[in-house]
Amino acid sequence: MDRHKLIHTLHQVSRQLTNNLNEVLKQHGLYNAQWAVIYILEKEGSLTQKQLCNYLSVEAPPITRTIQRLVKQDYVRQVQGQDKREKHIQLTEKALNEYPIWEKAVSDLNLSLLEPLSEPTQEELFETLHKWLKKLQ
Numbered sequence: 802m803d804r805h806k807l808i809h810t811l812h813q814v815s816r817q818l819t820n821n822l823n824e825v826l827k828q829h830g831l832y833n834a835q836w837a838v839i840y841i842l843e844k845e846g847s848l849t850q851k852q853l854c855n856y857l858s859v860e861a862p863p864i865t866r867t868i869q870r871l872v873k874q875d876y877v878r879q880v881q882g883q884d885k886r887e888k889h890i891q892l893t894e895k896a897l898n899e900y901p902i903w904e905k906a907v908s909d910l911n912l913s914l915l916e917p918l919s920e921p922t923q924e925e926l927f928e929t930l931h932k933w934l935k936k937l938q
Contacts, residue, residue: 818914825910829903830874834859834867836907839876839892843900847891849882858938871896 822833831839837857842848848856854864868890871877876896879888892900915923 821910821914822907825906826903829899829906831903834863835871835876836903838864838867838871838890839896839900839903840907842877842890842892843897847880847889849887849889851887853890 819833822836826832826836838853841853841856850861850864850868853859853868854861857864868877868879872879875893876899877890878893880891881887882889918926
């Protein structure tokens with residue numbers, strides 16, 4: 802097995818997935834990075850910027866820019882934490898109302914992307930990637 806070729810192909814797949822997601826989200830005024838923040842906030846309710854950085858494996862400056870864009874769009878708000886330096890990021894009512902529309906668009910894309918893979922193959926791929934992700938973290 803050519804391991805270099807395997808990792809290179811994974812990078813290519815990742816880029817294509819991002820491109821496809823950006824194309825779908827563009828019509829809603831969002832990008833992949835914004836969707837990632839919105840998605841996890843919808844699941845978790847509220848996270849600090851540091852928690853978002855850790856979850857998304859992204860440095861603070863890009864997360865700060867993404868949050869600032871989402872604040873401008875009125876999709877997130879920053880709530881002061883107990884420590885004055887800590888800010889909790891939460892979805893706004895506007896974002897919560899729009900979320901089902903965005904989620905449907907992403908879900909439709911995901912279905913089309915996964916269509917060539919059988920259900921057992923999808924499950925095996927998920928398990929493999931999940932194990933690998935845990936090892937990388």
